[in-house]
Amino acid sequence: MVYVKPSRREDFEIVIICGLPLEFNAVSLLLDEYWDEDGDHFGRSPGDVNHYITGRIGRYNVVLALLSHIGKVHTASAAASIRSSYGSVRLALLVGICGGAPQAANGEEDEILLGDVIISRTVIQYDFGRLYPDRFIRKDTLEDNLGKANKDIRNLLITFETDIGLERLQRRTAYFLKQLQANATGRKRQGRYSYPGTAEDKLFKSLYRHKHHVPCTCVCRDCNSISNPVCDEALSLSCEELGCDNLYLEHRGQLDAKRQLEQDKSDKAQEPTIHMGSIASGDIVMKSAEDRDRIAKKEGVIAFEMEGAGIWEELPCIVIKGICDYADCHKNKRWQNFAAATAASTLKAVLERYIQTDKNRNEDLDPLERDSITQGASWYDSEVRGEDVTQGNELRVSSPQSSRHCIVQEGSYFGGVIKVAGSVVQGNRMSI
Numbered sequence: 001m002v003y004v005k006p007s008r009r010e011d012f013e014i015v016i017i018c019g020l021p022l023e024f025n026a027v028s029l030l031l032d033e034y035w036d037e038d039g040d041h042f043g044r045s046p047g048d049v050n051h052y053i054t055g056r057i058g059r060y061n062v063v064l065a066l067l068s069h070i071g072k073v074h075t076a077s078a079a080a081s082i083r084s085s086y087g088s089v090r091l092a093l094l095v096g097i098c099g100g101a102p103q104a105a106n107g108e109e110d111e112i113l114l115g116d117v118i119i120s121r122t123v124i125q126y127d128f129g130r131l132y133p134d135r136f137i138r139k140d141t142l143e144d145n146l147g148k149a150n151k152d153i154r155n156l157l158i159t160f161e162t163d164i165g166l167e168r169l170q171r172r173t174a175y176f177l178k179q180l181q182a183n184a185t186g187r188k189r190q191g192r193y194s195y196p197g198t199a200e201d202k203l204f205k206s207l208y209r210h211k212h213h214v215p216c217t218c219v220c221r222d223c224n225s226i227s228n229p230v231c232d233e234a235l236s237l238s239c240e241e242l243g244c245d246n247l248y249l250e251h252r253g254q255l256d257a258k259r260q261l262e263q264d265k266s267d268k269a270q271e272p273t274i275h276m277g278s279i280a281s282g283d284i285v286m287k288s289a290e291d292r293d294r295i296a297k298k299e300g301v302i303a304f305e306m307e308g309a310g311i312w313e314e315l316p317c318i319v320i321k322g323i324c325d326y327a328d329c330h331k332n333k334r335w336q337n338f339a340a341a342t343a344a345s346t347l348k349a350v351l352e353r354y355i356q357t358d359k360n361r362n363e364d365l366d367p368l369e370r371d372s373i374t375q376g377a378s379w380y381d382s383e384v385r386g387e388d389v390t391q392g393n394e395l396r397v398s399s400p401q402s403s404r405h406c407i408v409q410e411g412s413y414f415g416g417v418i419k420v421a422g423s424v425v426q427g428n429r430m431s432i
């Protein structure tokens, strides 16, 4: 199958957004083709400061955008810029890492482990509301909250709510994770995206503090309850340096199962579980197990992140995030690259299942104004894609040379394959 490079920004309908360079790096390893290898052809709108690369994943042309700042206000304005540069975007996928809320699980089957992936059913802006001296009241009337996903997105997500849909998604995610790891090895980044191992997946009991457990003279010595402070030094040290004790780890059955796979040297040990659920989005970096559990219970969320709310307001969006920590005081960066890789792999698996609903015919432009597709090269039986390619369209080929063969279209659907019979040569223009 040969794919034609898009000729302009309007040809891109899918944008993948990352908040961090490490997330961007992981996604970029799963592009099947880059459209800007020899320089950028597409430009951007005035005022747009996002960094973009363009390419293809499967049958979709994608723009990969890296945000320059985090936080909701910056993210929303970056999303607005994406919309102004890429006005035809129909689906935004926010892909990267997040903190998990492991206690939200209903029993062992739902346990959330590091490296697992969350797909957003909804995004909840948990820090939006009024803070009173004794309590915080979240604004949760319909208009204050984020709206629900559009029909395209709801149709896609519903397939992952079924057992077979979820199984397929997990199987393909595992496949793409290996592909990403192999691509990384090929680019001399071997090991960066390896599974860190079950021994590194530590969920401490909620009340167990990240503080000096080794003998010391700081305030940590008197820290016996959740309201007591720990010393500043402890905030920047690792669990190993502080002596956080594995005796206080929560026991989790899913982790035991993975440990067995590890002992059997099975590469299934690294395969993430995908969880569908609500994601809490806010400007606060969650580093407290107590707050995490309280908010998870109250809002019914299974993960915490910081860009979702800003994107969700501006673009039709799905959030796909790999769990890199448990949003508690013990958190560290060890799982970030792996979690970014599992999220990127799920993104690619999700795109395989994405079927766009045909655009409303009445919204279409005058047929003569429809997309014309410039083919940079020529092929028989080539795949051509463009806006508004629907069943029954006719394909005409115009040529600077004298009249060429007649073109017969054997079938087409939106974003699909149009078979072109005849001699299509370099320099031909095709219009639909």
Ligand SMILES: [Zn+2]
Binding pocket: 212, 215, 216, 217, 218, 219, 220, 231
């Ligand atoms: Zn100390």
Ligand SMILES: [Zn+2]
Binding pocket: 211, 212, 216, 218, 219, 220, 221, 230, 231, 232, 233, 234
């Ligand atoms: Zn201390």
Ligand SMILES: [Zn+2]
Binding pocket: 209, 210, 211, 238, 239, 242, 244, 329, 330
């Ligand atoms: Zn610790």
